[in-house]
Structures are given as C-alpha cells and as structure tokens.
Amino acid sequence: MTQIALNIPTYDDMLAAHQRIQPYIRRTELRHSDYLNEVTGAQLFFKCENFQEPGAFKVRGACNAVFGLDDDQARLGVATHSSGNHASCLSYAAMKRGIPCNVVMPRTAPQAKKDTVRRYGGRITECDPSTSSREATFAEVQAASGGDFVHPYNDPRVIAGQGTCAKEFFEQTDGLDMVVAPIGGGGMISGTCLTLATLAPECQVIAAEPEQADDAYRSFKAGHIIADDAPKTIADGLLVPLKDLTWHFVSSHVSEIYTASDAEIIAAMKLIWKHLRVVMEPSSAVPLACILKNPAAFRGKRVGIILTGGNVDLDRLPWIANT
Incomplete structure (x- = not known):
C-alpha cells in the first residue's frame, strides 16, 4: 500500500505562526487556586484560553x-x-x-x-x-x-497555531512537569506536542477525554485510529475523531490519556467556576476531572491545564439543565 507523506508542521512553523497571529490574539492569563492545589495534591496552573476574543484557543x-x-x-x-x-x-x-x-x-x-x-x-x-x-x-x-x-484540527497551519499556546504557557511559568489538555480531534494536543518536543522535552503531555467519547483513548491503547461516528457527551467540543496528522503527534508524543465520566466532568466544571471564577464550557473541565480521578499520577507535580473555551449557553448549564 502506498504511504501518503504527511505535511507535519515544525517548531519553526509554530514560531512563524506566533509572529503572524500576534495582532489578533490575546496572551491569555494564568489562574490558580489554593483550594484546587490542596484537593489534588498538585500545583495547578490554568491557562485561560476562554479569555480569547472568540472565547476559545482555536x-x-x-x-x-x-x-x-x-x-x-x-x-x-x-x-x-x-x-x-x-x-x-x-x-x-x-x-x-x-x-x-x-x-x-x-x-x-x-x-x-x-x-x-x-x-x-x-x-x-x-x-x-x-x-x-x-x-x-x-x-x-x-x-x-x-x-x-481550513480543517478544525487536521491541518498543519492549525496545529502550528495551536502550538503557540504552549509556548506562552512556558514563558509565563518557571517550568512545568506536565501539560494537560482536552482531546477530541487532537489539534490542541498536537500543537502542544509540537512545541514541547523542542522547548521542554522533559515535560509530559497528557490528554483528557470524556468516557462517552473515548475513541482517542482506545486508539492510543490499540496503536491505531479507532473512530466513533456519533458519540454523545456533555463535552460537545470533543465529539470528533483523530485524523492522520493529529494521530502522528498523539502516537509519538503523548504520555497518557485519561478519561472521565460526564458526571465527573460536570463536578469539575462546577469546581472551576467556583474557585477560579471563570466562565468555561464542559470540554474545558475534562482535564481537572481526570486529575481528580487519578490523583496519584499528578500529586507533587507542577501541572499546566489549558482551559480551552468558554462558549457555553448560560441558560443551559449542565447542573441546572434538568431543573
């Protein structure tokens, strides 16, 4: 079978992207919570991409x-x-x-x-x-x-752009042991891998996924892409499958993928709303849900968490939707 060569973006592509997009994006701030640090036993840094003008890292x-x-x-x-x-x-x-x-x-x-x-x-x-x-x-x-x-994630231009988030993250901290981000199609995770493989190869990249849309987790364990056609989860931003380009980064650079149930995601979302006091959508809460579910893997570590988006319907918050 003929193998199609992938157009894999490079670290230099990410640097060029960061220069190109400067006039149109925000260098989003970091938030932390003493309470969440105490509960998880880790030092957590939240990069608030929900503060971008359109409300998301994308x-x-x-x-x-x-x-x-x-x-x-x-x-x-x-x-x-x-x-x-x-x-x-x-x-x-x-x-x-x-x-x-x-x-x-x-x-x-x-x-x-x-x-x-x-x-x-x-x-x-x-x-x-x-x-x-x-x-x-x-x-x-x-x-x-x-x-x-412009594919939502399986596009080298998009991946290079998403990689600028991790570059900023490391410039805003004194170093991290891990960076955790949600995974659907894998654009943010791929960009994070792209950047950290050069900038901080010792830093682990961890992906977090809903249990009810866990095709990336199953793909990671199987060693090949397994795609669901129509998964259902409260984390509506994570419904799409991996593609060849994002699979390249996931299979080569991601250290682990953890999953969390919808109930655990909603609980984590409420904690972030309460203790960070920021508006974010369910997909953004998946990393904290996975950390709370697997505390031993993160205890004692400096952990960066990317809050990927804040475009949520305020009239249909998941903990009040059925009341």
Whole structure:
C-alpha cells in the first residue's frame, strides 16, 4: 500500500505562526487556586484560553490559516465544519481579514456557539450530529463556495497555531512537569506536542477525554485510529475523531490519556467556576476531572491545564439543565 507523506508542521512553523497571529490574539492569563492545589495534591496552573476574543484557543490556528493565505486564495474566503469553537474562531479571523467564511455545524451545537459564528459574519449550514453527515454536508458547501478548507484540527497551519499556546504557557511559568489538555480531534494536543518536543522535552503531555467519547483513548491503547461516528457527551467540543496528522503527534508524543465520566466532568466544571471564577464550557473541565480521578499520577507535580473555551449557553448549564 502506498504511504501518503504527511505535511507535519515544525517548531519553526509554530514560531512563524506566533509572529503572524500576534495582532489578533490575546496572551491569555494564568489562574490558580489554593483550594484546587490542596484537593489534588498538585500545583495547578490554568491557562485561560476562554479569555480569547472568540472565547476559545482555536482562534490561534484559525488566524494562522487565514492570514497565511495569499490574496488570490483569500478572495474566495474560507470554509470548514465544526461543532462550534473552530467555526467561531475561523469566522472571527475571516472577519478580521475581510473575507467570507462558510461553516457546517451540527444542528445540536449549542446556541451560544451558533450566535458567536453569526456575530462574526460566518454563514452556517446545519447538518445531522454525526461525523459522516458533517463531512458530506461540508463537501457540498465547499464545492459551492470554493473557499479554502481550513480543517478544525487536521491541518498543519492549525496545529502550528495551536502550538503557540504552549509556548506562552512556558514563558509565563518557571517550568512545568506536565501539560494537560482536552482531546477530541487532537489539534490542541498536537500543537502542544509540537512545541514541547523542542522547548521542554522533559515535560509530559497528557490528554483528557470524556468516557462517552473515548475513541482517542482506545486508539492510543490499540496503536491505531479507532473512530466513533456519533458519540454523545456533555463535552460537545470533543465529539470528533483523530485524523492522520493529529494521530502522528498523539502516537509519538503523548504520555497518557485519561478519561472521565460526564458526571465527573460536570463536578469539575462546577469546581472551576467556583474557585477560579471563570466562565468555561464542559470540554474545558475534562482535564481537572481526570486529575481528580487519578490523583496519584499528578500529586507533587507542577501541572499546566489549558482551559480551552468558554462558549457555553448560560441558560443551559449542565447542573441546572434538568431543573
């Protein structure tokens, strides 16, 4: 069988991305909590990517892709499929450059995320909540628009952009033993691996995943990609499977993947809201849920946690949704 060479981004690509996106992103702050440190037995540093203007880390990769286009490519705009945050961030980047953005979103995506996409001028086409429906609908939309396809995570430009978060993280601390981030398709984890493999190879990269959407965990243990078509979890930002490019980074650099149940994710989300006093979505709480579930693996360590997004429907918070 012929092997297709992957276009794997490099550390230099990440550095170039960081320079390119500086005018359009925020250098997000770190938060910590004495209470959470005491409960976990670790020293936790939370990097608040939910404080980005579109509310999620994905603005980094989206801006790198959009502002890396030449004028001829940019004229037709960009297109993508996304459960929400990538759609919002790509719409924001396209708005900043003054080009069109077409996005395909599951009809079940949170209304808050749809509202954000539309606020930035993104054009939404809805699809059924499955990977197969998303990709089939997108093929039609992309063919009609002709825009440049910016994949939510399996794109070297996107991964290089996401890697800038880990670079900032290490510049804002005196070093970390571990960095923990949620994993769905693996864009943030891949960018983190890309950066830390050069900047701090001694630092472990840990992925955190919902039990009810644990295809990355099962892939990691099996040694090959196992994809679910339509997983269901409260962590709606983590519903997509790994692809070849992100699998390269996960299989080569991730030290471990832990999982947590939806109930554990909701409990961790409440703790973060209460003790860090920041608005964040369920996907962002998965790392803390996994740390609380596996305390021995983190005790005594300096642990960086990436709070990946804050686009949550405030009228449908998971602990009050059924009341």
